[in-house]
Amino acid sequence: MKNIKWKHYINYILVGIVTLIFTILAFCGALERSLQVNLEQIAIAMMLAVSLSLVVGFLGELSIGHAGFMCVGAYLGGKISSILVPILGNGLLALAASLLVGGLCAGICGFIIGLPALRLKGDYLAITTLAFGEIVRVLFLNSSSESFGGALGLPTPRFDRKYLFIICFLMVLLTLFVVQNLIRSKHGRAITAIRDNEIAARATGINVTKYKLVGFIVAAIFAGFAGVLFSYTQPNVSSITFNYNYSIEMLVIVVLGGMGNLTGSLIAAAAVTLINSFLQAKLPGDLAVLKDLLYALILIVVVVYSNSPALKNFRDKYNLRNLFAKFSKNKHDSDDSTRWDVVPTKIKMDAILSTDIVVNDPQADKADKPKGDK
Amino acid sequence: MSEFVLETKNLGISFGGLKAVNDVNLQIKQGEIYGLIGPNGAGKTTVFNILTGVYQPTEGTFYLNGRELRKLPQEKINHAGIARTFQNIRLFNNMTVRRNVMVGLHNRPEFKCTMLESMLRLPRHFKCEREMKKKAVEILEIFGLADERNTLACNLPYGKQRKLEIARALATEPKLLLLDEPAAGMNPHETEDLRQTVKLLREKYDITILLIEHDLKFVSGICDRITVLNFGTVIASGNTKDALSDPEVVRAYIGK
Numbered sequence: 326m327k328n329i330k331w332k333h334y335i336n337y338i339l340v341g342i343v344t345l346i347f348t349i350l351a352f353c354g355a356l357e358r359s360l361q362v363n364l365e366q367i368a369i370a371m372m373l374a375v376s377l378s379l380v381v382g383f384l385g386e387l388s389i390g391h392a393g394f395m396c397v398g399a400y401l402g403g404k405i406s407s408i409l410v411p412i413l414g415n416g417l418l419a420l421a422a423s424l425l426v427g428g429l430c431a432g433i434c435g436f437i438i439g440l441p442a443l444r445l446k447g448d449y450l451a452i453t454t455l456a457f458g459e460i461v462r463v464l465f466l467n468s469s470s471e472s473f474g475g476a477l478g479l480p481t482p483r484f485d486r487k488y489l490f491i492i493c494f495l496m497v498l499l500t501l502f503v504v505q506n507l508i509r510s511k512h513g514r515a516i517t518a519i520r521d522n523e524i525a526a527r528a529t530g531i532n533v534t535k536y537k538l539v540g541f542i543v544a545a546i547f548a549g550f551a552g553v554l555f556s557y558t559q560p561n562v563s564s565i566t567f568n569y570n571y572s573i574e575m576l577v578i579v580v581l582g583g584m585g586n587l588t589g590s591l592i593a594a595a596a597v598t599l600i601n602s603f604l605q606a607k608l609p610g611d612l613a614v615l616k617d618l619l620y621a622l623i624l625i626v627v628v629v630y631s632n633s634p635a636l637k638n639f640r641d642k643y644n645l646r647n648l649f650a651k652f653s654k655n656k657h658d659s660d661d662s663t664r665w666d667v668v669p670t671k672i673k674m675d676a677i678l679s680t681d682i683v684v685n686d687p688q689a690d691k692a693d694k695p696k697g698d699k
Numbered sequence: 700m701s702e703f704v705l706e707t708k709n710l711g712i713s714f715g716g717l718k719a720v721n722d723v724n725l726q727i728k729q730g731e732i733y734g735l736i737g738p739n740g741a742g743k744t745t746v747f748n749i750l751t752g753v754y755q756p757t758e759g760t761f762y763l764n765g766r767e768l769r770k771l772p773q774e775k776i777n778h779a780g781i782a783r784t785f786q787n788i789r790l791f792n793n794m795t796v797r798r799n800v801m802v803g804l805h806n807r808p809e810f811k812c813t814m815l816e817s818m819l820r821l822p823r824h825f826k827c828e829r830e831m832k833k834k835a836v837e838i839l840e841i842f843g844l845a846d847e848r849n850t851l852a853c854n855l856p857y858g859k860q861r862k863l864e865i866a867r868a869l870a871t872e873p874k875l876l877l878l879d880e881p882a883a884g885m886n887p888h889e890t891e892d893l894r895q896t897v898k899l900l901r902e903k904y905d906i907t908i909l910l911i912e913h914d915l916k917f918v919s920g921i922c923d924r925i926t927v928l929n930f931g932t933v934i935a936s937g938n939t940k941d942a943l944s945d946p947e948v949v950r951a952y953i954g955k
Contacts, residue, residue: 502818503818506817506818506819506820507814507817507818510812510814510817510818510824510828511801511805511810511812511817511827511828511831512814512817513817514794514798514801514802514805515802515805517791517793517794518791518794518802520793521790521791521792521793521794522789522790522791522792524753524785524789525785525789525790525791526791526802527773527774527777528751528773528777528782528783528785528789528868529777529782529802529803529805529867529868529871530774530777530778530782530803530805530806530871531774531802531805531806532774533774539814
């Protein structure tokens with residue numbers, strides 16, 4: 326029983342430990358400023374990755390306008406905070422209010438984008454979401470300097486840097502709490518059913534309209550939260566940040582972490598952010614553009630890694646799960662209710678469909694036959 | 700309450716100039732196993748698609764227990780009590796067998812649990828999940844799939860996938876179950892197994908079944924009454940034996 330519980334809460338434990346360690350370090354004054362900035366960036370990337378994972382990994386809709394939702398959150402949250410901070414002081418109250426407004430506005434945008442998503446599929450939806458992201462960005466870019474600062478960017482108040490990353494990580498925990506609990510319930514089951522087979526889900530009485538909208542709205546709200554936090558980390562919010570590449574970066578994080586795998590998304594978010602800031606520091610001047618090449622490379626490596634048969638054997642032998650299985654006594658807990666951490670993903674489906682994986686399957690001789698073989 | 704579970708009145712649909720289904724009148728009584736047969740392209744699956752709300756009929760209408768269901772969206776028709784299986788199996792392949800059935804249980808009133816309750820992990824969420832699991836296994840036991848409840852649906856052999864699809868449809872607690880070629884691609888042993896299961900369903904759940912099937916031996920062995928379609932129109936209907944020996948039907952199947 327202990328083992329099961331531990332597995333259920335792995336994401337909280339992971340984020341919780343990281344938060345705790347760095348909080349202690351921060352209060353001891355052992356945390357460098359640059360590292361604090363990195364931590365804030367990581368936490369924001371984690372929030373974005375987890376929320377995007379809900380749409381891409383679980384709902385199965387390709388959305389590449391996630392930066393758009395974040396942009397809405399950053400600008401509106403930033404605006405509200407710049408109004409409220411003189412009144413309420415630069416404290417948690419102002420932060421909470423701007424989070425609320427930023428999240429809410431992003432959620433409304435999520436609803437608006439969710440509506441065409443009910444009719445559009447695959448590439449077409451990707452184009453729509455991409456267009457949304459760009460429209461939002463350009464709108465804020467062309468706003469008047471009194472409203473949202475236009476091309477100069479919106480100056481925003483900054484929270485006390487020492488504590489900001491702690492708040493960011495607490496928000497990651499909140500994101501995880503909501504998304505994970507949603508996924509691991511009957512509603513999450515309905516959402517994954519829509520991903521697996523929309524026609525069958527409809528025929529089984531699943532309200533596809535409702536669940537698609539819920540997916541988009543929840544994802545947008547948390548992207549909005551991430552945007553508000555982002556506005557607090559920056560001296561001013563400039564719309565150039567939320568460009569197309571930023572949306573792609575998030576998508577790369579989700580794919581790298583394994584679609585529909587929240588733990589993976591968290592780790593990938595940290596890894597990509599760290600690599601990113603490392604490269605930015607190392608590459609001089611114009612060469613900094615080269616870091617965008619990294620995303621393409623990561624995607625290619627992930628696709629090859631998850632589809633090449635030779636690598637698959639290697640992966641089956643030396644993966645973390647086997648490693649854990651060696652150390653834990655409970656080697657085969659076959660009950661699917663305990664395996665919420667592995668909601669099977671599309672990438673895994675390829676592995677399942679190919680024939681060479683069934684060799685290690687204990688049920689292979691009993692149940693597994695190739696489909697054409699009757 | 701009408702005396703018929705399903706009643707269609709002059710049901711028809713045309714795609715552009717093509718009348719795929721024309722003037723189909725079905726009257727299916729409570730507890731019947733009713734067959735819908737016909738040569739390829741006769742419009743059988745189209746009738747199913749109309750009855751489940753995938754297509755809107757361009758003519759006529761249909762009633763379930765006297766309630767008109769035309770123009771309702773698919774999920775509402777399912778809530779009203781029509782569940783179906785598909786000609787080409789459509790399971791949730793990446794989910795385990797039990798979870799497939801649990802999706803079917805989703806809308807049952809006894810497993811009601813709002814999204815907020817799930818997000819906040821209130822007691823009702825856990826109660827609901829526990830009971831759904833139990834119920835799902837109960838349903839799987841009828842189909843002899845309980846031992847495979849943790850297998851991924853796509854790893855099941857073909858015959859069991861068919862059964863799982865029926866189990867999932869049954870989980871939505873339908874009054875009328877539409878089976879689209881349930882015996883397609885099955886070997887004689889699996890077909891016999893399926894026949895037993897369908898009969899059991901009727902006895903145990905008092906469910907009405909409308910099925911499409913090409914295997915005439917299966918149809919004559921199980922259906923009380925049938926309707927034969929050809930080119931979208933009804934060419935014969937009535938008792939299975941009489942309808943199958945109708946000269947018009949013989950002509951449609953074998954040719955003159």
